[in-house]
Amino acid sequence: MTLDLKNHLAMRGNPCRHYLGFKFNGGSECARGRNLRRLFYKKYGNEAIGYLLKTPCNGSPEPFCNCPDIDVRTDAEVAEKAAKDDAATDKFVALLPKIQKIKAAMIEDGKAAAIYICPNCFAKTLHVRCNIGGNKHVHGGCSECKFGFLE
Numbered sequence: 001m002t003l004d005l006k007n008h009l010a011m012r013g014n015p016c017r018h019y020l021g022f023k024f025n026g027g028s029e030c031a032r033g034r035n036l037r038r039l040f041y042k043k044y045g046n047e048a049i050g051y052l053l054k055t056p057c058n059g060s061p062e063p064f065c066n067c068p069d070i071d072v073r074t075d076a077e078v079a080e081k082a083a084k085d086d087a088a089t090d091k092f093v094a095l096l097p098k099i100q101k102i103k104a105a106m107i108e109d110g111k112a113a114a115i116y117i118c119p120n121c122f123a124k125t126l127h128v129r130c131n132i133g134g135n136k137h138v139h140g141g142c143s144e145c146k147f148g149f150l151e
């Protein structure tokens with residue numbers, strides 16, 4: 001399997017600083033208190049689709065409204081964040097074989113949670129959970145170096 005995470009992450013865009021992300025349970029999606037989905041449905045009706053493509057917060061070419069408070073990051077800030085994301089992706093890909101060994105051991109032992117040696121800082125502070133009764137995904141985080149993952 002080829003991992004093409006960087007190309008996938010290249011779709012990340014440059015959302016407005018006030019945008020708080022999609023909220024599955026409703027509520028404000030904007031730090032300025034705007035309920036964007038409510039505004040979208042008010043304009044197009046409750047059955048409308050395409051909200052995420054038309055929100056003004058993410059630089060949509062066809063925004064459903066014009067926001068007077070749009071505040072996107074500068075090119076330098078975007079480049080800095082992209083470099084940081086790429087470094088995190090590189091680290092994850094480099095450590096993935098060790099994460100997969102942990103996952104295989106948890107599945108073999110039937111463990112849903114355990115503490116392992118962190119493949120990043122080598123302290124025994126990597127807290128890992130495995131969806132042992134379900135899809136076997138693992139997620140974890142190191143309380144020492146803050147490395148985290150979902151696989």
Ligand SMILES: [Zn+2]
Nearest residue numbers: 118121142145
């Ligand atoms: Zn660590």
